[in-house]
Amino acid sequence: VAMGQGQSEIALSKLRESAQSGHWLCLKNLHLVTIWLPLLEKALNSLQPHEEFRLWLTAEPHPKFTPILLQSSLKITYEAPAGxxxxxxxxxxxxxxxxxxxxxxxxxxxxxxxxxxxxxxxxxxxxxxxxxxxxxxxxxxxxxxxxxxxxxxxxxxxxxxxxxxxxxxxxxxxxxxxxxxxxxxxxxxxxxxxxxxxxxxxxxxxxxxxxxxxxxxxxxxxxxxxxxxxxxxxxxxxxxxGLPANIERSWQRIASSQVIRSRTNPNTSFSASVRGRIPSQSFHPVRTLHSHYCSSEGS
CATH class of the missing domain: 1.10.8.720 (Region D6 of dynein motor)
Known part of the structure; x- marks a missing residue:
């Protein structure tokens, strides 16, 4: 079922039918109906599904996608090769x-x-x-x-x-x-x-x-x-x-800075996920090397 306007009731009906019969169901483009997702969660919690029932969900990244649904799912991410x-x-x-x-x-x-x-x-x-x-x-x-x-x-x-x-x-x-x-x-x-x-x-x-x-x-x-x-x-x-020859080096510096910030800033989601497992001092050599690199580039 491709989600969009007018598809919510159809999706819930298909969900109940598939859960009862043991069929597989795919709901596509859930990023278009983030307001409806709590109803989907409620419907899932009320099901007593057949053991062969499987529900597939597809969505693009969206800041309002409900985290509970994500946490209760097995997630597969597709990213096309670069170049x-x-x-x-x-x-x-x-x-x-x-x-x-x-x-x-x-x-x-x-x-x-x-x-x-x-x-x-x-x-x-x-x-x-x-x-x-x-x-x-x-x-x-x-x-x-x-x-x-x-x-x-x-x-x-x-x-x-x-x-x-x-x-x-x-x-x-x-x-x-x-x-x-x-x-x-x-x-x-x-x-x-x-x-x-x-x-x-x-x-x-x-x-x-x-x-x-x-x-x-x-x-x-x-x-x-x-x-x-x-x-x-x-x-x-x-x-x-049509970019200068040194653009790759500039991009590498930006990317490395973002990685280091994600590991040293306690407010980032990455740091929160590993907080308590990796001591902050473990990144001290990385921060020192990065600071030295940036200062040498500026001189």
Whole structure:
């Protein structure tokens, strides 16, 4: 049952039926109905379930998700592997060869690859907050799917105009999630940099590349694109994002500082979970090393 407006009673009815018969039930997107979760807890406590009954719950992280329900559940967290290469592989795993080859249009096949690259860049750029984006934006597979559908329809029905793509992606799809002026300018710059006749040149040699040493195939062969993706390095290069070469070092410093704070600040949830098990003096060498590193960087 996909939770949302009008699904609460249906979910409770299915819950009682499944618990009695020993079936499995999955309630999806519980982060959309956090107000309803206490009723779900009450219903669960009143059940006398069949021994084979299982209840699966799916949700995105939400600050108001009831902790009691979390504590009484076995939790599985899925986090996609980081990196542009892995991101592109996930995209092409979700696309069929028919989508790329439909219409036998090389420009369309190249546009889809550029869309996949653009999607990967805006997602993986979130690693470098605040230099990459000012905050974490929820660019999702829904945005990618909407973009692919738009490209497929435009290439099927009319001559594609890049201004149309720029406007739809900037105002209706990806840009709809961005609420910072400077981040909006970055997004616009990416769209103008990637979606143009110099990058997407069809069977002609491209005048501009997406990134160094990346030549977009001039075919509609699905395998050609997946082979290109497989040849990419596993670790992202800052040039892929238009960021300076030392951005990785800056990110490592920020990440290490966050880890150390989570272990030294008694008010953090992590410290609370281990309080009493690990003496605070155990982290003294780590804090000393971190302070020395920061002071040497500043000098």
């Amino acid at each position: 542009i290469k892995k991101n592109l592989q996930r995209t092409y795993d979700s696309w069929s060869p028919e989508l790329i080859a439909r219409g036998n249009n090389v420009n369309k096949g190249q546009s889809l690859f550029v869309l996949a690259w653009f999607h990967a860049v805006v997602q993986e750029r979130r690693t470098y907050i605040p230099q990459g984006w000012s905050k974490f934006y929820e660019f999702s597979l829904a945005d990618l799917k909407a973009g692919a559908d738009i490209l497929d329809r435009l290439y099927s029905n009319s001559e594609l105009k890049w201004n149309t793509i720029h406007g739809l992606f900037e105002n209706a799809i990806y840009g709809g999630r961005v609420d910072n002026v400077w981040d909006g300018r970055v997004l616009t710059a990416y769209l103008e940099l990637f979606f143009n006749n110099e990058v997407i040149a069809g069977k002609r040699p491209a005048a501009t590349h997406l990134a160094p040493n990346i030549n977009i195939p001039t075919t509609v062969n699905y395998q050609d694109y997946t082979q290109l993706i497989s040849s990419l390095p596993d670790d992202d290069e800052p040039v892929y994002f």
